[in-house]
Amino acid sequence: MAEYKITLPVDEEKIRELKVGDILYVTGTIVTARDEAHKKVLEAIESGETLPVGLEGLALYHCGPVVQKKEGEWVVIAAGPTTSTRMEDVEAEFIEKTHVRIVIGKGGMGRKTAEAARKYGAVYTVFTGGAAVLAADAVKRVAGVYWLDELGIPEAMWVFDVENFGPLVVTIDTTGKNFYAEAAERRKKVLEGMYRELGF
Amino acid sequence: MSTRQMLVKGIVEVMRTVATRLPIDVYDALVEAREREENTVARRQLDAIIRNADLAATRSRPICQDTGMVYFFTKVGKDFPFLMDLRNVLVEATRESTFEIPLRPNAVDPVHERNSGDNTGRFMPWIDMELVKGDRMELTVLFKGGGSEYPSTLRMIPPIQGLRGVKRVVIDAMYNAGAMPCPPVIVGVGLAGGSDIAMKLAKRALLRSIGVRHPDEMVAKLEEEIMELVNRLEIGPHGFGGPTTALDVKVEYGHRHPASYAVGVTTNCWAVRRGMAEFRPDGSYTVLSRHIEGGE
Numbered sequence: 001m002a003e004y005k006i007t008l009p010v011d012e013e014k015i016r017e018l019k020v021g022d023i024l025y026v027t028g029t030i031v032t033a034r035d036e037a038h039k040k041v042l043e044a045i046e047s048g049e050t051l052p053v054g055l056e057g058l059a060l061y062h063c064g065p066v067v068q069k070k071e072g073e074w075v076v077i078a079a080g081p082t083t084s085t086r087m088e089d090v091e092a093e094f095i096e097k098t099h100v101r102i103v104i105g106k107g108g109m110g111r112k113t114a115e116a117a118r119k120y121g122a123v124y125t126v127f128t129g130g131a132a133v134l135a136a137d138a139v140k141r142v143a144g145v146y147w148l149d150e151l152g153i154p155e156a157m158w159v160f161d162v163e164n165f166g167p168l169v170v171t172i173d174t175t176g177k178n179f180y181a182e183a184a185e186r187r188k189k190v191l192e193g194m195y196r197e198l199g200f
Numbered sequence: 201m202s203t204r205q206m207l208v209k210g211i212v213e214v215m216r217t218v219a220t221r222l223p224i225d226v227y228d229a230l231v232e233a234r235e236r237e238e239n240t241v242a243r244r245q246l247d248a249i250i251r252n253a254d255l256a257a258t259r260s261r262p263i264c265q266d267t268g269m270v271y272f273f274t275k276v277g278k279d280f281p282f283l284m285d286l287r288n289v290l291v292e293a294t295r296e297s298t299f300e301i302p303l304r305p306n307a308v309d310p311v312h313e314r315n316s317g318d319n320t321g322r323f324m325p326w327i328d329m330e331l332v333k334g335d336r337m338e339l340t341v342l343f344k345g346g347g348s349e350y351p352s353t354l355r356m357i358p359p360i361q362g363l364r365g366v367k368r369v370v371i372d373a374m375y376n377a378g379a380m381p382c383p384p385v386i387v388g389v390g391l392a393g394g395s396d397i398a399m400k401l402a403k404r405a406l407l408r409s410i411g412v413r414h415p416d417e418m419v420a421k422l423e424e425e426i427m428e429l430v431n432r433l434e435i436g437p438h439g440f441g442g443p444t445t446a447l448d449v450k451v452e453y454g455h456r457h458p459a460s461y462a463v464g465v466t467t468n469c470w471a472v473r474r475g476m477a478e479f480r481p482d483g484s485y486t487v488l489s490r491h492i493e494g495g496e
Contacts, residue, residue, distance in 0.1 A: 001240070021241065066265045066304045077302060078256075078265035083347045083380050107347070107380040108439060128245050129347065129382035129438055130471040131252035132265040152315035154304055167244055169440070180439055184378060187433055191375050194429055198364045 005164070006102075009057025012121035015101045016174045024125060025166035026102065029143065029159060030059040034082055036155040038090045040147055045097050052146040053159055055098035062087060062105035064154025066132070067142070074142035076160065080132035081106040084124070092116035104168055108180030114172045124172035127165075138165040204289070206483030207282060211293035211339065214487060216301050218341045218475040219267055221257045221491035225410040226386075226447065226472045233384060233437070233444040242444075245437035249470055257494025264471040267303040268343035270294050270325035273407065277334035281481050286337075287327060294318070294325045306346070328404075335481045338488075340407055343473035348385060351377030352402075352466040354395055359461040366391060367426055369463040374430050374446075379439025382469035386410065387430060387449045390464035393456035398464035405450035406468045414451055423449045437470075 001021040006014070008028025018024070031053055033041065044051055065079035084105030087094075091109060094100070095116040103109070103122060106129035117124060127135060144159040151157075171179035201209070222230075230253070234246040256263040272290050276283055295318045297303055307321040308314070319325065332338075353373040357365035370389055390401030413420035427449040436442035447470070456462070468474075475489040 023241075023244070064265065064304065066262055066267065066302060068302055078262045078267075078304075080265050082266065083350060085380065106382065106438065108378065126379075126438060128248040128252070129379075130264040130266075130345075130469055131248045132263065133255040133259065133261050134248055134252045135265075136261070137255070152305060152308075152317065154306070154315070167248065169241055169244075180379060183435075183439060183441065184375075187375060187378075187435070190433055191371060194371055194432070195368065198367055200364070200368060 008059055010101050011057065012101065015121050015123055018123050018170050018173055020170055020173050020177045020179045022170045023166065024102070024168040024170065025164045026059055026168065027163050027165070028058070028161070030061045030104070030162055030165065031055060032061045032063045032065065032158040032160070034062060034064050034155050035086055036151045037147065037157040038087055038094055040157070041098065042090060042093060052157070053144065055100050057099065057101050059102035059104055060094070060100040062103070065136070065158060067153060074145065076136045076139040076142060078132035079135040079139060080130050081127045083107045084109050088113060095120050095122050108171055111181070114176055114178040114181070117172050118174055118176040121174055123170050123174065125168035125170050127168055135165070138162045203483040204282065204285070207479060208289055208293050208296065210479060210483060210485045211290065212297050212300060214339065214475060214477045214485070215293065215297040215341055216260065217487060217491055218473045219262045219301050219303060219343060220260050221494070222253045222263060223409070223472055223474060224490045224492055226470070227253060227492045229410045229447040230384070230470060233447065237442055237444065239436065239440060239442045242437045242440040242442040245440055249437070253492065254494055257492050262301065262303065263473065264345060265304060266345040266347065267306065268345045268473060269306060270319055271328070271342040271344055271403070272325055273328045273340040273342070273404070275330045275332045275338040277332055277336045279335035280337045281335070286329070290325055290327055291320050294320050337479045338476065339479060340476045341474065342407065345382070345469050345471065348381035348467045348469040351381050352399070353464070354399055355463050356395065357461050357463055359456070359459065363422060365461070366422070366463050367429060370426050370465050371429050371433065373465040374433060374435070377467065378435060381467040382438065382471065383435050384437055384444045384447045384470050385467040386472065387426070387446050388466045388468065389426065389449065389451045391451065391453040391456065392462050393454070393460045395462045397454050398462035399466070401452040401454060402464035402466045405452040406466065407474060408450050410448045419451050419453065423451050426451070
């Protein structure tokens with residue numbers, strides 16, 4: 001287990017050095033997207049439109065923040081991660097088409113995402129779920145927001161300039177290793193033992 | 201200010217406390233969990249959780265960006281002057297809280313897929329009302345996050361399985377949930393004949409403070425046995441292992457039908473947003489739940 005400070009955008013080579021269990025703090029641009037914004041980005045790419053922000057080398061954050069407009073500027077009040085599995089169906093394609101290098105969320109992701117991470121050079125990391133004020137503290141500026149009217153605050157795509165955003169624990173690395181999937185495998189044995197204890 | 205305005209304002213203040221300050225019982229349980237945690241990554245999660253709770257209270261900011269769905273559990277005196285207007289009062293307080301605290305707008309129309317923008321809508325906030333004697337209102341507020349709602353489970357078990365079957369439903373739900381509901385969690389279990397009743401009781405079970413056992417000895421024992429099983433799964437803080445998956449397990453039950461046995465399971469993430477206050481006829485109130493003060 002190692003700790004890294006990473007500046008975004010980051011290149012593939014650096015990402016391929018990271019291992020499951022490593023802890024990251026990132027500085028630079030991160031972009032939020034939940035279910036709806038994922039769909040939007042993929043639709044835009046499909047129809048050949050230019051994305052409002054180039055995502056190559058950046059971090060994608062599964063987050064629907066609480067924000068407030070003060071004197072014409074957006075202020076981030078709370079911005080912890082949302083449950084990542086909801087994006088499992090589309091994440092592999094998202095990684096392939098946008099070349100984001102770090103995905104930040106909570107709760108883990110599945111086989112398809114792990115495969116895309118291996119193939120295209122990306123990691124999936126976990127930010128402490130619910131630690132929304134800690135996260136908001138690391139956001140220094142809202143650099144932009146897209147699809148706000150159409151999608152509403154939580155689902156819109158927010159662009160944050162962050163400083164030492166973390167701790168992010170790597171749970172999927174570029175070797176195909178998936179911490180949560182392996183932990184679930186081990187846990188399955190414990191569960192089966194419990195079934196026997198209960199007479200099932 | 202009219203009495204009605206005072207009442208709305210009071211409810212907004214209670215909602216602010218609930219959104220920004222962890223209940224003391226939950227905070228203490230988290231600190232205790234950190235003390236016994238030996239796994240470095242899991243400990244880092246608990247460090248971040250506790251630091252975040254302190255920061256939120258100090259700055260009066262929502263503990264989590266998912267400020268949840270708004271639930272009100274009310275016991276309203278039949279002579280409480282706003283009884284017939286209570287739904288409107290609670291809707292107004294929700295709307296005002298959304299802009300003032302602020303809360304994230306979380307009410308989405310599932311058919312038209314539009315967010316109402318102010319946490320109100322059809323059956324939102326959800327209001328559970330019980331009529332009691334007197335002229336006061338006891339109001340419990342629960343903000344229920346989406347992540348911890350995700351693993352909610354309902355199963356109709358063969359009654360012959362009894363409590364063994366109940367335990368199996370809970371461990372299955374927790375196994376499937378893994379890190380999703382932001383452990384360490386509180387597990388709420390409802391037992392009844394009707395499916396809807398079991399789910400309702402499971403949610404209500406989350407309102408009981410940590411460490412407070414069910415008054416029925418057998419139910420109290422069941423709570424402890426389920427807790428032991430859940431924690432043996434070693435999911436741990438945010439799925440990073442160790443002995444703390446559930447901070448507590450709460451069971452509530454209602455009489456069932458001879459042929460049906462409904463088991464409802466739901467969880468509350470570590471960011472427990474619950475609080476209780478009593479409102480008097482003049483609009484004044486007293487907060488009955490205890491919350492952390494903050495301070496860095």
